[in-house]
Amino acid sequence: MKEIKNKEKQQTAAKKKRLSLKQREGMMGYLFVLPWIIGVLIFVLRPLAQSFNFALSRVKMTPKGREITFIGIQNFTQILQEDETFPTELAAYLVKTVMAVPIIVVFALIIALLLNAKIKGKGVFRLIFFLPVIIASGPVMDQLVSQGAGSIPAMNTSMIQSMISFMPGFIVDAIMGLFENIVMYLWYSGVQILIFLAAVQKIDTSLYEAAKMDGGSTWECFWKITLPTIKPMTLLNVVYTIVYLSNNEQNTIIETIKNAMFGTTGSKGYGYASAMAWLYALIVTLLVIIFAAALALKKDVYAKKAKKFRKEQKKQERLIKKIEKRGEQYEKQKAKRVAKAAKAAR
Amino acid sequence: MKSKKQNALPKQQKQPAKAVAAPKRKIDRYAVKKWFFGSKDTQGVGKLIAIYGLLICIGFVYLYPLLYMISKSLMQRADLLDSSVNWIPSVLYVKNYVDAFTSMNYVKTLWQSVVIVGLPTLLNMVMCAIIGYGFARYDFPLKNVMLGILIFSFIIPPQITMMPNYLLYNDLKILDSIKAFLLPALLGQGIKAQLYILIFFQFFRQIPQALIEAAKIDGCGHFKTFIRIAVPSAAPAILVVFLFSLVWYWNESYLTQLYVCGVLGDSYWNTLMVALKGFNDSYSQAGGSVTGEAMGSLNEGIKMAATMLSILPVLLLYFVLQKQFVESVDRTGITGE
Numbered sequence: 125m126k127e128i129k130n131k132e133k134q135q136t137a138a139k140k141k142r143l144s145l146k147q148r149e150g151m152m153g154y155l156f157v158l159p160w161i162i163g164v165l166i167f168v169l170r171p172l173a174q175s176f177n178f179a180l181s182r183v184k185m186t187p188k189g190r191e192i193t194f195i196g197i198q199n200f201t202q203i204l205q206e207d208e209t210f211p212t213e214l215a216a217y218l219v220k221t222v223m224a225v226p227i228i229v230v231f232a233l234i235i236a237l238l239l240n241a242k243i244k245g246k247g248v249f250r251l252i253f254f255l256p257v258i259i260a261s262g263p264v265m266d267q268l269v270s271q272g273a274g275s276i277p278a279m280n281t282s283m284i285q286s287m288i289s290f291m292p293g294f295i296v297d298a299i300m301g302l303f304e305n306i307v308m309y310l311w312y313s314g315v316q317i318l319i320f321l322a323a324v325q326k327i328d329t330s331l332y333e334a335a336k337m338d339g340g341s342t343w344e345c346f347w348k349i350t351l352p353t354i355k356p357m358t359l360l361n362v363v364y365t366i367v368y369l370s371n372n373e374q375n376t377i378i379e380t381i382k383n384a385m386f387g388t389t390g391s392k393g394y395g396y397a398s399a400m401a402w403l404y405a406l407i408v409t410l411l412v413i414i415f416a417a418a419l420a421l422k423k424d425v426y427a428k429k430a431k432k433f434r435k436e437q438k439k440q441e442r443l444i445k446k447i448e449k450r451g452e453q454y455e456k457q458k459a460k461r462v463a464k465a466a467k468a469a470r
Numbered sequence: 471m472k473s474k475k476q477n478a479l480p481k482q483q484k485q486p487a488k489a490v491a492a493p494k495r496k497i498d499r500y501a502v503k504k505w506f507f508g509s510k511d512t513q514g515v516g517k518l519i520a521i522y523g524l525l526i527c528i529g530f531v532y533l534y535p536l537l538y539m540i541s542k543s544l545m546q547r548a549d550l551l552d553s554s555v556n557w558i559p560s561v562l563y564v565k566n567y568v569d570a571f572t573s574m575n576y577v578k579t580l581w582q583s584v585v586i587v588g589l590p591t592l593l594n595m596v597m598c599a600i601i602g603y604g605f606a607r608y609d610f611p612l613k614n615v616m617l618g619i620l621i622f623s624f625i626i627p628p629q630i631t632m633m634p635n636y637l638l639y640n641d642l643k644i645l646d647s648i649k650a651f652l653l654p655a656l657l658g659q660g661i662k663a664q665l666y667i668l669i670f671f672q673f674f675r676q677i678p679q680a681l682i683e684a685a686k687i688d689g690c691g692h693f694k695t696f697i698r699i700a701v702p703s704a705a706p707a708i709l710v711v712f713l714f715s716l717v718w719y720w721n722e723s724y725l726t727q728l729y730v731c732g733v734l735g736d737s738y739w740n741t742l743m744v745a746l747k748g749f750n751d752s753y754s755q756a757g758g759s760v761t762g763e764a765m766g767s768l769n770e771g772i773k774m775a776a777t778m779l780s781i782l783p784v785l786l787l788y789f790v791l792q793k794q795f796v797e798s799v800d801r802t803g804i805t806g807e
Contacts, residue, residue, distance in 0.1 A: 149608055152692045156604025157616065159597055160667070163657030168623045171634035178633065235528065241521050250796050252529045255536070258788045258795070259781045261721030263746040267777045268535045271542065271770060307531055318796070363625070371627055373724050381629050382728075394633055401629040408627055 178398035192395075199399035210400060213377050214407060217370075219298040221411060224309055225365050227302070232313040232361065236320035237350070250321075257314035262373025269305060269374075312368060316361045323357040324350065355419070362415045370408045377404055543567065543774035550770055563771070570776035574745045580783070583720070583741040586730060590651040591715040594660040598711060601658045602670025603700055607682070624664035632728070639729060648739065650729035651719075661718055661725065666711045673707040674700055709794055713787075720784050723747050742780040749776050 154161075177192070179199055184191040203210055235253060239246055302309065327350065335345050369375070381404065385397040506516040537557075542550070546563040570576075605617065635654075639645045644653065654660050658667065677700060685695045701708070723743035731744045788795060 150610035153604050153608025153610040153613075155692075156600055156608065156696075157610075159656065160601040160604075160620075160658035161616070163654065163659040164619060164623065166638075166657065167635060167654055167659040168619070168626075168631060171631035171638075172626075174634040174637075175630050235525075238521055238525055243518065243521055243525075247796075249525050249529060251792050252532050254792075254796050255788070256532065258717055258784050259536075259721075261743060261781075262723050263743050263749075264721075264777055264781055267746065267749075267773055268539065271538070271774065307534060310528075310531060311535075367625055378629060378724065382724075385633060394637075398630075398633055401627070401633070405627045405630050409625075412625065 175398045175401065178395050179402045180399075181395050183394040183398075195395075199396050200403065202396070203399055203403060210377075210380060210403075213380060214404065216298055217375065217377055218407060218411070219295055220301060221366060221369050223298065223302055224312075224369060225362060225415065228309060228313045228365050229316060229358065229361050231310060232316035233320050233354075233358075235313070235317045236324055237346075239317075239321055240324045250318075253317050254314050256311035260308075260311050260314075265308060265311075265374050269308060308374070312365070312372075316365065319357055319361055319364075320354065323354040327353050359416060359419050362419065363412055366408065366412050366415065370404075370411075539774045539778055542771055543778050545771050547771070566771040566775040567779065569772050570779055573772075574742070574749070574776055574779065575740075576742075576779060579740050579742050579745050582739055583743075583783075586648055586651065586726065586739060586741050587716060587719040589648065590655040590660055591712060591719055593652060593655040594663055594666065594715045594719075595708060595712050597656060597658045597660075598663055598666040599670050599701065599704070599708065600696070602667045603674050603696055605667070605671045606674035606677075607700070620664050620667060623659075624662075628725070632725075636728060645729065646732045646739070648730060651726075660715070661722055662715070666715065669707055669711060670704065673704050677703055713791065713795060716787070717784055742783075746776055746780045749773065 180196060181192045181194045182199075184193075239249060239253075331349050332345055335349060340348070371378070381397055381400050384400055385394060506514045541557050541559065543566050544562050544564070545559040546561065546565075549559045549561075549563070605613065636645070639650045639653075642653075644650050651660070655663070681699060682695055685699050690698065720741075721743060723741070723746075726741055727744045727747065730739050731741065732739075
């Protein structure tokens with residue numbers, strides 16, 4: 125008995141050891157990632173919870189420390205009903221971003237396609253187009269825009285303004301802001317150009333050759349090969365652009381939130397500022413989701429057809445199986461009947 | 471181009487031998503057309519001109535602010551007001567730079583910028599490499615959830631987490647010092663650290679498993695494998711992360727001002743970007759020659775000089791290491807394979 129028990133023990137121990145080897149690998153993984161886990165807990169999840177708590181309460185700074193009283197959604201209603209600037213700023217941001225994102229992404233795509241052509245001096249152009257990524261920071265942009273270096277001097281902005289003056293005021297403002305700082309918006313597309321360029325260069329050239337054999341023009345090739353292939357990159361670029369535009373220091377909302385938090389004149393307390401930040405985050409997230417959905421919804425026609433075809437195939441297979449089964453049953457029954465008949469005959 | 475001409479020539483020579491002048495002209499037109507618009511497999515001159523024209527135009531638009539900045543920063547006040555002087559200043563006026571140099575306290579600020587940017591960058595690089603390796607090499611429960619959180623934390627606006635973090639640093643008494651940048655970087659939460667972790671993740675995943683197993687059989691521990699095998703093979707990724715981290719820390723002024731330099735600007739630390747942000751005030755404080763309303767347009771040159779000075783270090787870095795910068799996106803596989 126004892127021996128058997130010992131053996132069992134040994135076996136379970138061995139089992140444990142084998143499991144723990146796998147687990148040990150996992151533990152090592154945790155060890156490597158541990159700093160990040162702590163970081164996320166301290167610098168992402170905890171602040172998220174805390175700022176949500178702030179947004180739902182009134183925070184008073186007293187010499188003793190923070191005094192937090194829960195007031196529900198009062199901060200939000202106050203922002204939406206009483207604040208004079210924040211809702212209009214949000215609306216302006218929304219309009220501006222919705223217009224700027226397609227401009228930036230399409231522009232980046234055009235540049236990437238131009239750079240993809242067989243030309244000399246590609247490196248120099250890439251150097252120029254990537255330059256803004258290095259130097260376009262908040263204060264520099266502020267200085268440049270305030271000096272009027274952000275607009276193309278030859279562009280007649282007053283004519284555009286008179287053309288679109290029938291629209292509501294904040295939309296006109298947003299469009300004019302876009303045109304006045306068109307160079308700055310083009311400056312934001314440095315990374316996007318490189319991402320598109322890398323994607324375009326990776327497209328298999330035999331695809332184009334095949335298309336040309338079939339008589340496809342360059343224009344058709346672009347719409348039917350290039351664009352569908354780089355679709356994931358487009359989504360990536362759109363998301364990147366939205367995130368960049370919303371966290372950019374040129375954005376006035378960020379400054380407003382900061383002023384609400386620290387400013388001497390516009391200070392309304394941490395709670396109010398947190399509510400602003402959450403509202404802002406909500407709108408940014410919504411924008412990302414809307415753009416992503418708009419890009420992802422339109423499924424590939426061929427993928428759809430292939431799916432349909434596969435479905436049909438499965439259906440037919442099932443039918444065939446059914447028929448086969450019936451046939452087998454029939455055979456069996458027939459065999460039985462024959463056997464019976466044979467028995468009876470006997 | 472040459473080859474096209476050569477292709478076209480033999481045809482021309484053949485044709486006249488047969489007969490008349492009229493078909494010759496036709497063929498000429500065809501050749502010219504082909505030469506200009508290009509055929510299905512070659513590029514015509516017209517197309518090339520169009521591409522170059524577009525690229526040069528857009529390139530000029532891209533460089534326009536920079537050229538504008540350089541040109542204005544070298545003008546004296548008379549040139550700025552004179553409408554006949556558009557691009558090229560009448561005299562190269564370096565005093566703008568001297569003024570900006572002194573009022574920004576350039577040498578000290580530059581040194582502090584290098585420290586404030588350099589240390590978190592190094593830490594960021596090291597930690598992101600370790601974390602990225604952990605994600606790429608090992609399998610453990612909840613890994614996918616963690617990667618999801620990683621991407622999520624890249625997308626959320628920093629304004630939400632900014633306030634609680636500010637209070638945290640305040641409680642820890644590390645506000646207004648460089649520690650407020652070092653602590654998050656140490657825990658893999660530096661500026662855009664999520665992106666760098668993803669870069670390293672992509673890169674370390676491409677290391678063949680056999681290599682790591684061979685190291686294991688030869689008696690390499692987990693950390694030794696990381697240092698001896700993973701790190702040397704990830705040299706391009708390390709360079710990319712280092713450069714981008716450097717540039718983005720350099721360009722960050724919002725969080726730098728909030729955490730390191732102090733909102734009121736009374737801290738010991740200062741960076742060039744933050745100095746540029748408050749340049750208008752500091753210039754008039756330092757005894758700039760013109761004050762009041764008229765100053766805005768008048769010391770345009772000095773402002774541009776200050777802007778130029780504050781981006782000069784990264785600009786130099788870019789021109790020296792441009793190849794690494796530009797090819798970075800390709801090499802790291804951000805584009806996703």
